Amino acid sequence: MQNAAGVSVNVSAEYKQLLNPSAQQFLATLHRCFNQTRINLLNERVKKQEKIQNGWLPTFNPDTKYIRDDPTWTAAKPAPVEITGPVSRKMVINALNSGASTFMADFEDSTAPTWENILEGQVNLIDANKKTISFHDKKSGKSYSLNEKIATLLVRPRGWHMVEKHFLVDGEPISASLFDFGLYFFHNVHQTLKNGLGPYFYLPKMESHLEARLWNDVFNVAQDMLNIPRGTIRGTVLIETILASFEMDEIIYELRDHSSGLNCGRWDYIFSFIKKFKHDPKFVLPQRADITMTTPFMDAYVKLLIKTCHKRGVHAMGGMAAQIPIKNNPEANSKAMEKVKKDKLREVTAGHDGTWVAHPDLVKIALEIFNKHMPQPNQLYKQYPEIEVKASDLLNYRVVGGKITYDGLVANVQVSLLYLQAWLLGNGCVPIHNLMEDAATAEISRSQLYQWVKHGSKTDDGKVVTRDLVNKIIDEQVKELEKSAKPGVYDKPAGFLKRMVVDYPEFITTTLYDSFKGFALPKEKL
Known part of the structure; x- marks a missing residue:
């Protein structure tokens, strides 16, 4: 009323x-x-x-x-x-x-x-x-x-x-x-x-x-x-x-x-x-x-x-630097932090103001680089x-040395599934593969799956990316993820992802929004 x-x-x-x-x-x-x-x-x-x-x-x-x-x-x-x-x-x-x-x-x-x-x-x-x-x-x-x-x-x-x-x-x-x-x-x-x-x-x-x-x-x-x-x-x-x-x-x-x-x-x-x-x-x-x-x-x-x-x-x-600190793995953490340093150095020398x-934990790294190379405001x-x-x-799409690997295909499926599941449970950003993933990065992952299937793209080892192949990988990843979760937990995100691979929605966020439109919907009911 x-x-x-x-x-x-x-x-x-x-x-x-x-x-x-x-x-x-x-x-x-x-x-x-x-x-x-x-x-x-x-x-x-x-x-x-x-x-x-x-x-x-x-x-x-x-x-x-x-x-x-x-x-x-x-x-x-x-x-x-x-x-x-x-x-x-x-x-x-x-x-x-x-x-x-x-x-x-x-x-x-x-x-x-x-x-x-x-x-x-x-x-x-x-x-x-x-x-x-x-x-x-x-x-x-x-x-x-x-x-x-x-x-x-x-x-x-x-x-x-x-x-x-x-x-x-x-x-x-x-x-x-x-x-x-x-x-x-x-x-x-x-x-x-x-x-x-x-x-x-x-x-x-x-x-x-x-x-x-x-x-x-x-x-x-x-x-x-x-x-x-x-x-x-x-x-x-x-x-x-x-x-x-x-x-x-x-x-x-x-x-x-x-x-x-x-x-x-x-x-x-x-x-x-x-x-x-x-x-x-x-x-x-x-x-x-x-x-x-x-x-x-x-x-x-x-x-x-x-x-x-x-x-x-x-x-x-x-x-945004998407890297996050990697605990309990000093070597991997050092590599990740080096990527952040190079990224911020590129930005400040290019002329960015911030x-x-x-x-x-990345603030100190970024501040040190910007303060050194941009002491003025x-x-x-x-x-x-x-x-x-x-x-x-602005439309030059050529990527020198760029390729599609089977591991890259699997990674896109993993990021999509994990992010969709987190989002449905009310979490809008989540660490995946030592990167902070939000809606934007998840959008890239699911969009690439759609694009590669639509155009029959090939991986660097000759596999054609088809709907059946992506669905197979989705099912395999769901089984793997459910080893540490309740059965059926990933059914909903898997269903959404399989549809997105062939029927492209403008945004993940608008597509999934109705899944929790009830006020303070209990997470266990999602």
């Missing part, structure tokens, strides 16, 4: 204050102002995908050339080493204490959006901004609280493609983006300003500057409703779709009074590249391990991002007028 604000929502007593009548009205207003525009823009994504499948290749938009060519405009002034992770209470505390400059609390790729996770995450961030957050781990007996010096908090809401089905406005689900952003902004804007900071956001999964314009409009209305000066909000855009890479100038322009810069969302970018060109055999990519930041289309994207950001006076943030890590002085990135560079 709808209340006076036209909202239908069911919350337990502990979250009544979080979703109080004023907060509900605020969210409902955002929905009524912007949801139809969001839907229209999602429909434009579908139309553009149809164009691509009919042979059109993305290029720089001639209609917005005047924005790209105008050297006079810059964006608002903008944080160097960042750590990212889910919004669980312990993670929030550890990340804020990690020594990183900022912590991006992630409602998107590293949080499985159960209703309980989303609401609890919002409560955790309110407590973090008030600096009252604490946590007692009953299993270990350890207690956690904030240090005196903590990282600056940033928040990543879910993307425009997602909805929050537990909060209905006029009978339809609210945009998950508006829900995550709106609830955080409503409860925290005054406290963050009191702390001498502000409400800072990371904006994911956009495919055009019109989607950035929508965010800018949302920011303006939200600020106006709470009598906050326009320009108070700052947002960093993740360039993590191939289509957005052709509109970097335009995206900054649309958000210019609220922009902090752009970020190389490398894993989602690879996923987007596969997804957009999955129909075309020319664009078949080798196994994930062979797609590096020196791969032509990745290298071009990084160069263009840094050049664009610095031209507009905003930060160009590097991507970077991401996925684990608190940023590298905006590096302008790179000599760099020219063409549309063909």
Whole structure:
């Protein structure tokens, strides 16, 4: 039943204050102002995908050339080493204490959006901004609280493609983006300003500057409703779709009074590249391990991002190091940490103004490298007028030495199964094979399986990747995994994966969302 604000929502007593009548009205207003525009823009994504499948290749938009060519405009002034992770209470505390400059609390790729996770995450961030957050781990007996010096908090809401089905406005689900952003902004804007900071956001999964314009409009209305000066909000855009890479100038322009810069969302970018060109055999990519930041289309994207950001006076943030410390294996840990060092050295020498890590123990490594090679706050002085990135560079799919191995095929199956299972149990990021896997990396794994089956790709030892072969590997891996789990535990993720191999959904997250749409659904019933 709808209340006076036209909202239908069911919350337990502990979250009544979080979703109080004023907060509900605020969210409902955002929905009524912007949801139809969001839907229209999602429909434009579908139309553009149809164009691509009919042979059109993305290029720089001639209609917005005047924005790209105008050297006079810059964006608002903008944080160097960042750590990212889910919004669980312990993670929030550890990340804020990690020594990183900022912590991006992630409602998107590293949080499985159960209703309980989303609401609890919002409560955790309110407590973090008030600096009252604490946590007692009953299993270990350890207690956690904030240090005196903590990282600056940033928040990543879910993307425009997602909805929050537990909060209905006029009978339809609210945009998950508006829900995550709106609830955080409503409860925290005054406290963050009191702390001498502000409400800072990371904006994911956009495919055009019109989607950035929508965010800018949302920011303006939200600020106006709470009598906050326009320009108070700052947002960093993740360039993590191939289509957005052709509109970097335009995206900054649309958000210019609220922009902090752009970020190389490398894993989602690879996923987007596969997804957009999955129909075309020319664009078949080798196994994930062979797609590096020196791969032509990745290298071009990084160069263009840094050049664009610095031209507009905003930060160009590097991507996430997915490695995590490996306990009880010093040799393997040393190799993993060396990869992190090389990755961060490449980023800082390329001109990035900061970077991401996925684990608190990597903050020190990244800080040492960036502080050594970037002793100043940023590298905006590096302008790179000599760099020219063409549309063909951003679409250069050739990977020198890249291949598909049977082990790579098995690894993609393993990552997909383990991540799907974790997500269904409410965990949005999970360590697998000594890497921190989130939705973006799992998307790569399942997308490659689809792409290789669709085009009958061959492994380096001559095996044709067929649906039957992948299904056989899925069944074998399920049997192996169930040696240390209850029988049937992996039936659901295996079923999802087998369907995804031949019937490609846009996102794992939207496909699996209904599997736990009940409020605080007990994990044992999933």
